[in-house]
Amino acid sequence: xxxxxLSPHPRARQPxxxxxxxxxxxxxxxxxxxxxxADRVFGQSWMSMNGNPAALIxxxxxxxxxxxMDDEVVYGKSLSGRGHLVHVREIGGAQ
Numbered sequence: 001x002x003x004x005x006l007s008p009h010p011r012a013r014q015p016x017x018x019x020x021x022x023x024x025x026x027x028x029x030x031x032x033x034x035x036x037x038a039d040r041v042f043g044q045s046w047m048s049m050n051g052n053p054a055a056l057i058x059x060x061x062x063x064x065x066x067x068x069m070d071d072e073v074v075y076g077k078s079l080s081g082r083g084h085l086v087h088v089r090e091i092g093g094a095q
Contacts, residue, residue, distance in 0.1 A: 004045075005037040009074055012036045016076075017092035020061065022084050029092065034076040038085050041075045046085050058085035065090075 011034050019028040038046045047069070049055035054075065062069075067087045074091075077083050 003071075004039045005071070008040065009034055009037050011091075018078075018084075018086050018090050019092060020065065020086060020090040022061075022078055022082075022086075028090075031079045032076050032084070032086065032091075034074045034091075036075065037071070038073045038075040039071050045071050046073050047071075054083050054085050062087065 013033065013035070015031055015033050017028075018030045018032040020030075021027050022030055022032075035041055042049060042052075046052075046055045046058060058073070061067075067089065072088045073085050074088065075083060075085055
C-alpha cells in the first residue's frame, strides 16, 4: 500500500471533469467536486474499506478499467450528490 497523503489534494473542494463511468452504467464525462484524497477522508486506504459502497464500486471499476492498485485516489461527489472514489488518472487535466 501507498504512504498516506499528509497534505490535501491540490484541487480539493474544486470541480473537475471525470471521464470515467462512475456508476459502471453512466458514461462520462461527469462534473465532480473533489473532497480530498480518499485516505485523508476515511483515515485508511480505499483497499481496506471493507463493505464501503464507494470502495466496492471503485474496486470493480478499477479492475475492469486497468487502473493501478495504489492510493492515488480521491473522494468526491458528482452533481447527483453521490460519493465516489476516482483515480487521479481519470480526472480531466490530471496532474
